[in-house]
Amino acid sequence: MSLPAVLRDLRAAEDSAGRPAGSVRLVAVSKGHSLEQIGAHVLAHSGLQPGGFALAENRGQELRDKVAELAGSSDHPALEWHFIGPVQRNKVKYLKAVALIHTIEDLEQAEAVAKAAEAWGHAPGVLLQVHNGEAQKHGADVAELPGLLRSVRQTGLEVRGLMVMAPYDDPAAAERVFADTAAQAAHLGLSELSMGMSDDFPAAVRHGATLVRVGRRLFTQED
Structure with a gap:
């Protein structure tokens, strides 16, 4: 599915949920794809997304290399990068160009980012990743979120919201996870929700997602 088709489905999901067009921002997950693929499937249509969209990577070195290769492009001079992979403290140094980190799950990660940000002269925004109940998944337990939010804010980082990964192949469980995460964000007074x-992502939009992370569907030709 091409980017225009994904955006069409995203606008349809917003409309079905009674939300304004453009209230949900696409995060184009470019991990594992070459710059040629990214250019052909995503960047060529960048003007179609209201307010633009971000590119996201889940490995620090791959992000660093793509940022360097695309830097200064006359066609795309101001790309916004997000990081959606596990935050490894010894690899935070690769995240200098990132505007938003979706995956902070403990204080040690936040402290590593804050320390690196001092050297960079700027700090990325962050989201707290919520555990979805699956044993193998990353994320902070719901009961830990208020304390984690306070602690991360004390490092000087701006916590903008929450992020969650829903269980695969279980639509009912995904609905519950999205609803619970949205309720937690509201309780904590956080406005950003990276879900779907x-x-x-249509189910995530129904439950208030403001960012949806789409990769596989962007890099196929199916409409």
Whole structure:
């Protein structure tokens, strides 16, 4: 599915949920794809997304290399990069160009980012990743969120919201996870919600997602 088709489905999801067009921002997940693929499938249509969109990577070195290769492009001079992978403290140094980190799950990660940001002269915004109940997944337990929010804010980082990954192949469980995460964000007074991926972003939009992370559907030709 091409980017125009994904955006068409995103606008349809907003309309179905009674939300204004453009209230949900696309995060184009470019991990594992070459610059040629990114250019052909995503950047060529960048003007179609109201307010633009971000590119997201889940590995620090890959992000660093793509940022360097695309830097100064006359066609795309001001790309916004997000990081959606596990935050490894020894690899935070690769995230200098990132505007938003979606995956802070403990204080040690936040402290590493804050320390690096001092050297960079600027700090990325961050989201707290919420555990979705699956044993193998990353994220902070819901009960830990208020304390984690306070602690991360004390490092000087701006916490903008929450991020969650829904269980795969279980639409009912995904609905519950999205609803619970949205309720937690409201309780904590956080406005940003990174929820929903290629297969489940319409459900995430229904529950208030403001960012949806779509990769696989962007890099196929199916409409």
